[in-house]
Amino acid sequence: MYENVKYCDVPIEADRSFFFDHVHIEWDQQIKFHQHAEWELSYIITGSGHRMVGNVAQSFSCGEVVLLPPNVPHCWSFDAYDHDKDGKIENITIIFPEEVLGKLIEGFPEMKESVSQIRCYKEAVRFEGATLKALQKRMHGMLQESSLERLISLIRLFDIMASTKETCVVGGVIKQNNSTAKIQEIYRYVFNYYQHPISLDDIAQHVGMNRSAFCVFFKRAKGVSFVSFLNEFRVNSSCLMLRQTNMSIAEVCYAVGFNDIPYYNRTFKKLMGITPKKYREQYQLSISQEESVS
Incomplete structure (x- = not known):
């Protein structure tokens, strides 16, 4: 029988303003269909399969970078055949609360335009072209950075995402009801079987x-x-x-x-x-x- 989307609490540490996660795990260990109140930027380094964002189910390949606004249900379902030599997939996830954007404007007026553009993203988007390559390079570089350097890189990521038209909508916020829950469960069933x-x-x-x-x-x-x-x-x-x-x-x-x-x-x-x-x-x-x- 179908189940409702799960709500997740993001574990942002007290001495950090955002959550940076680099995972290298078995292909079937990803979090199931869920949503949270924060923004999320996801970069798939290794692996491919199908993702569901809101009520939109699509295939994905390694290399994609997706920005998800707050409260957009999502999951990535990886295929068993596509992994590295250790049988694992790899991705980077950056999760930041809305208040980070507000504090940037409050503390740095120069950020007002970029933050306003970020907030214009009402639906989840996949980045393409030169923008995609720039985001990949910046996010991959964050693996070797200190917490302060990562904060600077996050601001740079905001600037890259705010100044591009190279995007493709991949899903959005949905109103949970009996009908949408059934559609989501149909997608999950198809993903699995x-x-x-x-x-x-x-x-x-x-x-x-x-x-x-x-x-x-x-x-x-x-x-x-x-x-x-x-x-x-x-x-x-x-x-x-x-x-x-x-x-x-x-x-x-x-x-x-x-x-x-x-x-x-x-x-x-x-x-x-x-x-x-x-x-x-x-x-x-x-x-x-x-x-x-x-």
Whole structure:
């Protein structure tokens, strides 16, 4: 049965103004769907999978940096196949309370414009392009810094995020009710079992509905059928595997829950415009071109 989002207390120490966390853990040890009253900046160094932010479920790759405003429910669900040589994923998380922004304006008028721009982020965003690279470099550098140096770097991060348009919305605050809780639980179920057969009866029973009522509910809530949603989810998952593993097309097909290779190829081409083989070739070509330029 579905469960409500968990509320978390962030352990900011008395002699610190924000929380800096660098984790290097097993792929399945991340915190489950939760929210808190503070802002969060998350950088995925190693690992890939699917994240849920509010009521938006998307795939993610290593390298992404996401800013979450206060009270936005979220979780990152990592795939078992993508990790470092020790079988672990790695990420950096910075969590800061709203009062930090207020104190910056109060103490440093020069920060007023940047803080105002940060506060304009009402939804969670993923950074792209040159902004992403700048944030990655700054956050990675914080691993070797003292607490004072990290504070200076945080202010620099604010300036980078405040002065860019290179963002993509990935979710936002939601009002918890019976309907949204069911959608969230459907997403969690798919996260956990998409690599296995999922029937309409299975998922309907999981959220306490009959098959017919479930189909009507999901189509009304998301605008697409559950089967279409599941196929797109599996195709997006396969894109990650095509980019980040050497598995064959057939192996990828079965690994993401498709049980028929021709059907997988047709579905992939319908959604992505090209075949899985062509998708991998184009990605590998783009990587080779980037490396030759650099």
